[in-house]
Amino acid sequence: MSSDVLNVLIEGFDAKKVEEKTNENAKWREIQSAQQNETILNAELIGFETLKLNEKKELCGIVRLDTVKGLIPLFESGLDPEDKQAVNKFRALSGKKVAFKVLHYSKDENMFLASRKQAKEQMTEITLRKIDVGYNIYCVAREVHQGHIVGDIGGIDVHIPVFELTYGWVEDLRDMYKSGDHIKVQVMEIDSDKKEVKVSAKPLLKNPFPDCATRYQKNGEYVGKVSGVQNYGVFVNLEDGVDSLAPHLKFQNVQKGDKVLVRVIGVELEKEQIRTKIVRVL
Numbered sequence: 001m002s003s004d005v006l007n008v009l010i011e012g013f014d015a016k017k018v019e020e021k022t023n024e025n026a027k028w029r030e031i032q033s034a035q036q037n038e039t040i041l042n043a044e045l046i047g048f049e050t051l052k053l054n055e056k057k058e059l060c061g062i063v064r065l066d067t068v069k070g071l072i073p074l075f076e077s078g079l080d081p082e083d084k085q086a087v088n089k090f091r092a093l094s095g096k097k098v099a100f101k102v103l104h105y106s107k108d109e110n111m112f113l114a115s116r117k118q119a120k121e122q123m124t125e126i127t128l129r130k131i132d133v134g135y136n137i138y139c140v141a142r143e144v145h146q147g148h149i150v151g152d153i154g155g156i157d158v159h160i161p162v163f164e165l166t167y168g169w170v171e172d173l174r175d176m177y178k179s180g181d182h183i184k185v186q187v188m189e190i191d192s193d194k195k196e197v198k199v200s201a202k203p204l205l206k207n208p209f210p211d212c213a214t215r216y217q218k219n220g221e222y223v224g225k226v227s228g229v230q231n232y233g234v235f236v237n238l239e240d241g242v243d244s245l246a247p248h249l250k251f252q253n254v255q256k257g258d259k260v261l262v263r264v265i266g267v268e269l270e271k272e273q274i275r276t277k278i279v280r281v282l
Helices: 003-010 013-035 085-093 116-128 210-217
Strands: 041-044 046-055 056-065 068-075 097-108 110-114 136-144 149-151 157-161 182-191 194-198 219-229 233-240 242-248 259-268 274-279
Touching: 013 056, 013 068, 041 056, 046 068, 046 182, 056 085, 056 097, 068 097, 097 116, 110 116, 116 274, 136 157, 157 182, 157 194, 210 233, 219 242, 233 259, 242 259
Parallel strands: 068 110, 242 274
Antiparallel strands: 041 097, 046 056, 056 068, 097 110, 136 149, 136 182, 149 157, 182 194, 219 233, 219 259, 233 242, 259 274
8 A cells, every 4th residue: 555545544644744844854955965065055135134143233135945044144245345335235136036155054043144255256266267258158137227237147247338238329228128137248358366257248249230331322311210319419220230320400309219211421331330310200
């Protein structure tokens, strides 16, 4: 007779209670193994608490593995505690998955102490050993600003300006990307001593120049969409990755998203620029 059948014969038997106990033990085995083998775990940063550690009150980020609470103190967050913005930067990680190493654990308190700092240091060492200039890797966007993205390529923070992400004009990267997006990039420079890496997405994109020049003739008129308005002119998108620059209209304002008809004034292949004039707002 199978054990499943025997369990049914036990008065008051609840399979869920057995399953919960099994899962709980498995989770503790994972935590214990991570601490002993110095492996890296990942979990969502779900909150913050100010607790007394080493006779001093410390802000701690909270992660959870099943029902087990994990504490990541600010000084183990991987952020500079002397940085005046460290607390704000720590809080900005709320709701995001963070990597950490288990330092200590207590089954009695159902809690463990963890370090994101040590996890990032280990990840950085591994990344620097594995990558080289010209390698294509993925970057996970952590912060998206108007003109640049701060991402992670494996323990190493990279700053990618807008002109390394696209050939076209982008007024605000927040219209294109969000935190957590995966961006394929190419390694351009590596400084192992400073543990700094420069990456770019442009080498993996098709450059529309010079081919696009054959599609736009001087004095020709073409329909485009306003992609940005700056003090020095209006950017008009003609096709993917191709934005022309036109002077402002004297007696009419245009806004981003407006459909317009432009006349090509000139095409500069060396600068990869197309100059136009808005002749009609559609």
